[in-house]
Amino acid sequence: MIAATRTTSKMDGLRRAGAQPVVVNGLDRDSVMKAVVSAQPDAIVHQMTGLATIRSLKKFDDEFALTNRLRTEGTAYLIEAARAAGARKLIAQSYTGWPNVREGNRVKTEEELLDPNPPKTMSRTLDAIRRLEASVSRLSDITGIVLRYGSFYGPGTSITPAGNIVELVRQRKFPIFGNGAGVWSFIHIDDAAAATVLALEGGAPGIYNIVDDEPAEVYVWLPDLAEAIGARPPYHLPAWLGRLVIGEAGISMMTKVRGSSNAKAKSALPWQLDYATWRDGFRRGFREHNGSVRVPSVT
Numbered sequence: 001m002i003a004a005t006r007t008t009s010k011m012d013g014l015r016r017a018g019a020q021p022v023v024v025n026g027l028d029r030d031s032v033m034k035a036v037v038s039a040q041p042d043a044i045v046h047q048m049t050g051l052a053t054i055r056s057l058k059k060f061d062d063e064f065a066l067t068n069r070l071r072t073e074g075t076a077y078l079i080e081a082a083r084a085a086g087a088r089k090l091i092a093q094s095y096t097g098w099p100n101v102r103e104g105n106r107v108k109t110e111e112e113l114l115d116p117n118p119p120k121t122m123s124r125t126l127d128a129i130r131r132l133e134a135s136v137s138r139l140s141d142i143t144g145i146v147l148r149y150g151s152f153y154g155p156g157t158s159i160t161p162a163g164n165i166v167e168l169v170r171q172r173k174f175p176i177f178g179n180g181a182g183v184w185s186f187i188h189i190d191d192a193a194a195a196t197v198l199a200l201e202g203g204a205p206g207i208y209n210i211v212d213d214e215p216a217e218v219y220v221w222l223p224d225l226a227e228a229i230g231a232r233p234p235y236h237l238p239a240w241l242g243r244l245v246i247g248e249a250g251i252s253m254m255t256k257v258r259g260s261s262n263a264k265a266k267s268a269l270p271w272q273l274d275y276a277t278w279r280d281g282f283r284r285g286f287r288e289h290n291g292s293v294r295v296p297s298v299t
């Protein structure tokens with residue numbers, strides 16, 4: 001297995017993980033062509049994103065600009081390189097949650113349209129997701145699979161004992177704005193990895209939601225996360241204030257977004273979750289970290 005990174009400093013870590021590292025800039029066509037053609041892979045997994053520096057939801061499209069380029073230009077270079085190298089499968093990372101239509105059922109399947117009317121500040125990012133999904137899932141000469149991961153939690157993500165979101169919740173800086181009725185779908189990073197391996201080994205072309213069994217409203221999961229980490233409950237603040245603080249995209253994620261169904265991935269891959277719900281997953285993560293866990297109260 002060959003693993004790509006932008007920096008030589010990460011090469012040893014990749015070797016320790018059992019991969020043969022190669023330095024690639026996913027936004028440089030020649031770099032991608034050279035690496036892929038010399039590797040001659042059977043399959044390529046495109047996990048390139050640039051989300052680590054995101055700090056605000058207010059200028060959503062600006063914050064996602066690098067990720068959007070990786071999803072559009074980066075995907076086009078990989079498809080070209082995959083063809084040149086004779087690869088038979090391309091799996092690409094997408095996202096599910098806020099791209100769903102923000103009306104009707106609280107949980108959406110892959111059959112339903114992506115939101116035709118996202119908040120203006122999210123429109124370029126949704127366009128990049130559409131382009132990635134269309135260019136990969138409609139490939140005819142290569143098996144193209146799109147994995148729409150839900151919001152990650154677990155080691156290496158922002159919802160882990162020292163993660164950014166957990167720190168904000170601990171400091172009560174992650175309030176519930178408005179009615180908190182936005183529905184989120186989570187996935188533990190290990191379950192996302194397992195689904196990716198199954199897609200690599202046997203998945204049919206198409207788009208799959210990779211989420212857990214329990215889509216949940218912000219007013220449900222956020223107080224539960226606070227309790228799991230031993231923090232005081234989040235503040236409840238009005239939507240008008242939220243618009244000022246987290247912008248239209250943020251308030252929409254708090255109040256309007258819809259969750260996603262995993263029925264297709266579970267039947268087609270076939271995939272079994274280690275963490276069927278974030279409810280258990282959040283606590284297991286903190287139990288493993290602290291050696292103890294707080295028991296949730298039943299209300």
Ligand SMILES: NC(=O)c1ccc[n+]([C@@H]2O[C@H](COP(=O)([O-])OP(=O)(O)OC[C@H]3O[C@@H](n4cnc5c(N)ncnc54)[C@H](OP(=O)(O)O)[C@@H]3O)[C@@H](O)[C@H]2O)c1
Pocket residue numbers: 004005006007010024025026027047048049050051052053070095149150151152156157158159
């Ligand atoms: N579904 C989700 O919820 C979701 C999805 C993605 C990320 N996130 C979250 O976002 C945070 C960090 O995200 P991140 O996107 O920065 O993750 P990351 O793990 O730091 O980066 C993702 C991958 O993209 C590669 N990459 C980025 N730009 C590249 C380029 N120009 N050329 C080649 N490779 C490139 C990185 O390679 P290098 O080795 O060079 O860094 C890395 O392997 C985490 O908290 C994560 O959980 C969430």
